[in-house]
Amino acid sequence: MSQKSPIQAVAFDLDGIMFNTEHVFFLSGDALLQRRGKKMTPDILRGMMGRRAHEGFEHLSSFLDQPEDPLALWEESQEIFRSLLDQHLKPMKGLFELLDYLEELEIPKGVATSSPRPYLDSLLSRFDIIHRFPVSLTAEDVTHGKPHPEIYLTAAEKMGVTPDKMLVLEDSETGTRSGVAAGTYVVSIPHEFSNYGDFSSANFIADSLIDDHILSLLAEGRR
Structure with missing residues (x-):
């Protein structure tokens, strides 16, 4: 062309x-959701990718049985994410x-x-x-x-x-x-x-x- x-x-x-990092994020997001009896799915990930943190975690929160504060979810996810970086990044x-x-x-x-x-x-x-x-x-x-x-x-x-x-x-x-x-x-x-x-x-x-x-x-x- x-x-x-x-x-x-x-x-x-x-x-x-x-x-x-999307691979590491998938792992951390899945761990976050498993704590709440859920699993990361393509629909959840697709709605989060490319967006700013608060927008992405608002989307994730909508899939929970009881919606949670997006900022708190992001902070918890970041702790998991950082723990996985050395091994997977x-x-x-x-x-x-x-x-x-x-x-x-x-x-x-x-x-x-x-x-x-x-x-x-x-x-x-x-x-x-x-x-x-x-x-x-x-x-x-x-x-x-x-x-x-x-x-x-x-x-x-x-x-x-x-x-x-x-x-x-x-x-x-x-x-x-x-x-x-x-x-x-x-x-x-x-x-x-x-x-x-x-x-x-x-x-x-x-x-x-x-x-x-x-x-x-x-x-x-x-x-």
Whole structure:
């Protein structure tokens, strides 16, 4: 597929794109629900993915026999999540190769996540890559969460490009809709915990961060 406007910046989602946190989140969410006699299901997870914490846990709470405070549920989930990170956390396939390639091409990059700032910083610090993302946006930086386009419109503005010249990398239907609504070039990379979503609005569906389509798209206009 030809890209009329060569990509001039890249915005990464965080969970499920940079790290396998959706897998860890599934485990922690399931443990949280099992304490209440429930199990994590695709419907519950789908309604939570890509959204800010309070919105996601409002959705989870609606599946309980007795709804609970979303903030309290999130805090309990975070305790379980942190206890699982050392054992289960891994970078997604191709992350470091793609970062190296973007730096070789001198293409600006940033992170645009629905997660909170301390969470983003802790994950990036674990892998010593926080300095590789001069632009980062989190739940605290926007008024409207995904699928609203605000976060990706803001990311494009901060990286000094028009939205149509920014590549967005997303793993969820919610995030994909956000990037599409912002007018960006969206490549969706579904995984086992998000592949039941509707990605028909994406410009392309890739297998990994180093899919040939992504690499050729970035190189276009720089030959």
